Amino acid sequence: MNSKNFHYKTKITIKNCGLTKEDIQAIVADTEAPVAICRVLGKITGHTLSRAGIDDEKAIVFLGQFEGTNISSGEVYRSDKMILPNLVSGSVKEAFDNVNPNDGSPFQMMTAFDIYAEASASAAVGYSFSIVPLVKEASDPFEELKSGIPELPALPA
Numbered sequence: 001m002n003s004k005n006f007h008y009k010t011k012i013t014i015k016n017c018g019l020t021k022e023d024i025q026a027i028v029a030d031t032e033a034p035v036a037i038c039r040v041l042g043k044i045t046g047h048t049l050s051r052a053g054i055d056d057e058k059a060i061v062f063l064g065q066f067e068g069t070n071i072s073s074g075e076v077y078r079s080d081k082m083i084l085p086n087l088v089s090g091s092v093k094e095a096f097d098n099v100n101p102n103d104g105s106p107f108q109m110m111t112a113f114d115i116y117a118e119a120s121a122s123a124a125v126g127y128s129f130s131i132v133p134l135v136k137e138a139s140d141p142f143e144e145l146k147s148g149i150p151e152l153p154a155l156p157a
Contacts, residue, residue: 011061011081012068014038014115014129018075021125024117027072028127034116039134042066042082044096044109050083060089062096064108071114085129088115092131111135 009016014024017038027035045064062082069076084092096109112134120128 006067006076006078009077009079011083012040012042012066012077012079013083014085016079017068017077018070018073023072025126028117028119032119034118034130036071036114036132037117038071038115039069039112040066040082040084040115041112042110044082044092044111045107047093047096059083059086060093062089062092084115084131088129088131 014037019037024037027037042062043064043066044062047060047062049058050061060083062084063080064082065078065080066082067076067078068082083089092111092113095111099109100107113131114134116130116132117127118130119126
C-alpha cells in the first residue's frame with residue numbers, strides 16, 4: 001500500500017496501526033534483537049494530556065498530522081492525533097518542547113522515527129519499546145525552508 005492509499009484513524013497508536021499485544025509478542029518471540037514494528041512520520045503542532053491513560057497514567061496526545069506504517073504489513077494509517085507508548089512519548093515531547101519558542105506563535109516540528117519492540121522478561125507484556133529517530137534532530141520548518149532559498153539581500157547602508 002502506498003501513501004496515497006491509507007486508512008484514516010482517530011489517532012495513531014501502535015494498536016491502531018494494526019499491531020496487537022499478541023502480534024508484538026509473536027514478532028519478538030524468536031529474536032533477542034529489537035525489531036522495527038512501526039514507522040511514524042509527522043508534523044507536531046502541540047501536545048496535551050489525555051483524560052485517561054494506561055494504568056491510570058495520563059498519556060501524552062500529540063496534535064498535528066501523522067502517518068504510521070505497520071512495517072510487517074505495509075498498511076498505512078493517518079490521523080491528526082498520535083499517542084505513543086509512555087516510555088517513548090517523553091523523548092518526543094522533550095524534543096518538541098526544546099525547539100518550540102513558546103511565544104504563542106504557531107509552531108510545528110517535523111519528525112520521523114521507527115518504533116522497535118524487544119523481548120523483555122521484566123515487562124508485564126513480555127516486551128518493551130524504543131524509538132530510533134530517522135532525522136538527525138527535531139526540525140524547525142522555517143529553518144528548513146530558509147536553507148533552500150537564497151540569503152536576504154544586504155540592507156542598504
